[in-house]
Amino acid sequence: MSTYRQIRRQTRRARRAGLQPIVVIDGGLPVPAALILARLAWRYRSEIAPATTAGAVLVAAWWLHHGHAAQWPLLLAASDLTAATLTVLGARLGLTRLAERAYAATAVVAVGGWLAAAALLGPLTTPMPQLLGAGTVLLAVPWWAHRRRRARARVQRALSAWPDISKAIGLPGSKIQSASVDLWGWRARVKLARGQTIADMTARIPGIESALGTYRGAVRIYPTRDGKANRCELRVLDTDPHAEAIGWPGTSARSITQPVDLGPFEDAERCRVSFLRRHALLAGTTGSGKSGGLNALMATLAACDDVVIWAIDLKNGMELQPWAPCIDRLATTPREAAALLADAVAILQARAAHLAATGRRVWEPSADMPALVVIIDEYAELADEAPAAMGDTESIARLGRAVAVTLVAATQRPTQKAMGQGAVRSQMDTRICFRVRERRDVDLVLGQGMLAAGWAAHALNAPGKFLISDPEHTTPKRARAYLVTDADVASVGARFAASRPALDHLSQAALRPAAPADRVPWYLVNAQSDASEPADVPDDDDTSTIEGTIWGALCAVPGERADVAGLMRMTGLGRSTIYRYLAQLAEQGRAVQVGWGRWRAASQGGDDSE
Numbered sequence: 001m002s003t004y005r006q007i008r009r010q011t012r013r014a015r016r017a018g019l020q021p022i023v024v025i026d027g028g029l030p031v032p033a034a035l036i037l038a039r040l041a042w043r044y045r046s047e048i049a050p051a052t053t054a055g056a057v058l059v060a061a062w063w064l065h066h067g068h069a070a071q072w073p074l075l076l077a078a079s080d081l082t083a084a085t086l087t088v089l090g091a092r093l094g095l096t097r098l099a100e101r102a103y104a105a106t107a108v109v110a111v112g113g114w115l116a117a118a119a120l121l122g123p124l125t126t127p128m129p130q131l132l133g134a135g136t137v138l139l140a141v142p143w144w145a146h147r148r149r150r151a152r153a154r155v156q157r158a159l160s161a162w163p164d165i166s167k168a169i170g171l172p173g174s175k176i177q178s179a180s181v182d183l184w185g186w187r188a189r190v191k192l193a194r195g196q197t198i199a200d201m202t203a204r205i206p207g208i209e210s211a212l213g214t215y216r217g218a219v220r221i222y223p224t225r226d227g228k229a230n231r232c233e234l235r236v237l238d239t240d241p242h243a244e245a246i247g248w249p250g251t252s253a254r255s256i257t258q259p260v261d262l263g264p265f266e267d268a269e270r271c272r273v274s275f276l277r278r279h280a281l282l283a284g285t286t287g288s289g290k291s292g293g294l295n296a297l298m299a300t301l302a303a304c305d306d307v308v309i310w311a312i313d314l315k316n317g318m319e320l321q322p323w324a325p326c327i328d329r330l331a332t333t334p335r336e337a338a339a340l341l342a343d344a345v346a347i348l349q350a351r352a353a354h355l356a357a358t359g360r361r362v363w364e365p366s367a368d369m370p371a372l373v374v375i376i377d378e379y380a381e382l383a384d385e386a387p388a389a390m391g392d393t394e395s396i397a398r399l400g401r402a403v404a405v406t407l408v409a410a411t412q413r414p415t416q417k418a419m420g421q422g423a424v425r426s427q428m429d430t431r432i433c434f435r436v437r438e439r440r441d442v443d444l445v446l447g448q449g450m451l452a453a454g455w456a457a458h459a460l461n462a463p464g465k466f467l468i469s470d471p472e473h474t475t476p477k478r479a480r481a482y483l484v485t486d487a488d489v490a491s492v493g494a495r496f497a498a499s500r501p502a503l504d505h506l507s508q509a510a511l512r513p514a515a516p517a518d519r520v521p522w523y524l525v526n527a528q529s530d531a532s533e534p535a536d537v538p539d540d541d542d543t544s545t546i547e548g549t550i551w552g553a554l555c556a557v558p559g560e561r562a563d564v565a566g567l568m569r570m571t572g573l574g575r576s577t578i579y580r581y582l583a584q585l586a587e588q589g590r591a592v593q594v595g596w597g598r599w600r601a602a603s604q605g606g607d608d609s610e
Contacts, residue, residue: 046153050140054132057111061118061128072116079112107139155179155186158212169207171196176234184266185237189224198223198232202454212236217461220266221454222475241266242465248296248482251303251492256371256404260300262293262432263464263481271468271479275301275408276371277362277401278470279427282410283445284434284457289464290410291319293432294377295484297408301373302326302496306365308503310344310374312337314381322489325497328577329568334386337376341392343511344374344405347503348396350510351403363404369504371404379411390424397427414445430470435460450476502577546573550581554591554601563598 041048064071083105086093090101114135118128158165159176166174173193180187192201201208202221209219220235241264252261252272259272273280275297284290301309302323310329313320317332324330331337351363365371374396376382383390396407407424413436414425433445439458442451446469451458455476457467464481503511553570554562567578582599585591592602 044153046156047144050136050143054136057115058123058132061115061123064115064119065122069119072119075112075116075119079108079116082112083108103142110135110139152181152186155181155188159188165208165211168211169204171200171204174201183268184239184241185218185235187236188234190232190234192230192232194230197229198454199452201232201234202452208234214238217459220476220478222477235266237266241268242462242478242480245464245483246480248299248484248488251300253300254303254305256301256304256307256365256373260297261482262296262468263466263479265477265479267477271473273430273432273468273470274472275373275406275430276365277404277406278429279397279400279407280409280430280432281414281425281428281445282408282432282434283412283414283436283441284466285412285437285441287463288434288436288460289462289466289481290412290434291377292464292483293434293466293481294319294375294408294410295489296482298323298326298375299482299484299488299492302492302500305367305370305499305501307371307373308501310340310372312340312374312376312382314378314385319377320375322486323493325493325579326500328500328503334382334389337382338386338389338392341374341389341396344372344400345392345395346510347372347507348400348403348405350506351405352399354506355403362402365404367501369506370501371406372503372507373406373408375408375410377410379409380413380415393424397424413441430468432466432468433457434464434466497579502580546577547581547584549573550578551585551590551601554582554585554599557600562600567599 045052064075086095086104086108087101090104095101095104114128114132118125121128123129123132159179162174162176166172171193174196175191177189177191179189190201192198198221205219205221206216209216212219214236218237218240220237222233222235224231224233246263249261252270253259256276259274262271262273265271282290282293298309298320301307308328309323309326310331311320311323311327312331314332314334314337317324317330320327320330321332329340331340355361355363363369363371376393382393393407393409396405399405400407409424409428431446433442433455434457436442436445436457439451442455442457443449445457446455446467450469453476455467455469460466460478462480464483466479466481467476468479502508549571550567550573553567556570557566564578564582567573571578582591582593586593590602591599593599
């Protein structure tokens with residue numbers, strides 16, 4: 001039996017007898033004192049690392065000087081090569097910051113240079129000991145001050161105390177298998193005892209935070225990548241990476257076929273979400289950041305040249321009106337919303353018939369045949385003010401995927417009443433949940449049982465933070481949406497408004513059925529319904545074309561000025577299409593812009609030079 005085991009057995013016997021165990025090894029210190037020193041040295045090994053390193057270097061120098069003194073040029077070359085490698089490839093070795101790589105390279109060069117000199121001159125020859133001591137102190141200061149080094153030390157102490165912690169929180173027998181420190185904190189792989197599950201670990205998060213001495217909300221519990229039921233990942237944050245708003249970095253995609261970057265996760269990984277052939281639900285209480293999430297989505301969709309954006313905002317366009325230059329059609333009243341959804345269904349049906357006739361299964365978006373994304377802000381208001389249109393939203397949700405007609409709905413609480421008895425909600429493949437007021441709302445947004453599985457959206461503590469559930473994101477990782485400022489919105493609108501795509505001819509034909517020859521053109525009927533006196537029919541003979549339609553509507557408006565929104569209602573055309581043809585009419589001298597979004601026909605009196 002080994003001496004160590006004998007000591008442990010004697011110690012246990014003495015304690016059972018009520019005695020203080022002191023075992024003395026021949027000529028040595030009492031065993032308890034030696035064990036205490038060893039344990040302290042191991043516990044604080046990170047703090048005394050500079051001293052232990054200096055001692056190891058001194059021993060190596062003595063060995064080199066007495067047997068390999070002629071190898072000092074190789075030592076210099078090896079240290080220089082190692083320093084260069086750390087500088088160039090250090091990020092792959094975990095030295096993420098330039099300062100860390102510079103420190104490591106400096107330490108390697110200093111140690112290599114001193115070893116080479118000590119091998120040639122001798123480690124105890126003046127001034128070699130003095131240089132070793134001064135260098136150790138100088139290089140120790142950055143080491144002691146380094147945040148990640150201190151974090152590793154705290155982690156090691158927490159891991160050594162885990163057996164006691166696991167008993168205190170009601171998970172006895174669980175073990176820490178491995179741990180690592182990252183930029184924001186540390187993470188550990190936990191092996192649970194027999195019968196324990198990740199749900200048990202999640203339920204004890206407050207107790208874990210108390211036992212580890214962290215701030216509230218610092219602990220996360222994730223499933224492991226191997227999917228084992230008796231394993232989980234413990235994530236502890238020293239600082240919240242989402243404490244401050246994160247500025248929008250710019251457009252992340254130029255096609256609807258590419259995923260949209262909505263914001264970073266806590267581990268700095270980007271939250272990239274695909275919206276092609278996937279309907280999306282954004283939900284959260286007032287002030288949770290839903291509008292910020294919509295803005296992050298709009299900022300990228302506006303730059304895509306293969307998607308047409310339609311939007312419904314029944315708060316008089318308060319949220320989506322700033323994006324009007326990039327929105328092809330914006331409905332701000334229940335009547336306009338119902339018409340927009342009915343037209344979306346007409347497009348859906350026309351595309352489905354075209355695919356069936358051509359033997360294809362899906363609509364592949366392109367600049368000539370763009371996808372259609374219908375964004376609805378405050379979806380619950382639509383259910384209250386335009387209940388007749390709910391059937392159209394269900395049709396889009398059920399049939400829109402193959403024909404690239406996507407529905408994106410934002411609401412505070414996706415109740416059964418708001419979501420059409422759940423028919424629309426069940427079709428939402430992408431669920432983005434911002435902060436909710438009540439715990440039960442987590443399951444309402446993300447699905448039954450998600451709260452028990454660790455999707456604690458009620459604990460999100462800042463606007464813009466969200467949890468996402470879709471086929472690519474199956475674990476409850478917190479993210480925060482980018483902050484898109486008013487200046488960003490104006491910049492995106494000015495850059496991409498003129499290049500926004502128009503609906504394909506097939507979809508446009510579905511929106512404008514041919515009128516009988518004996519009837520007045522429909523754009524004139526709409527104009528006369530709003531005018532106090534009959535409108536003048538334009539003299540042009542090209543009213544059957546899009547340009548002629550816009551010209552006729554421009555001439556039909558009473559007075560001298562027509563706004564683009566009114567022209568959209570009269571013609572049924574999208575905003576980008578109207579702007580494009582108005583520009584052509586202006587080049588021909590037939591239309592004049594008299595203000596922001598307001599035009600008049602050049603032949604309608606007044607000064608045409610405006």
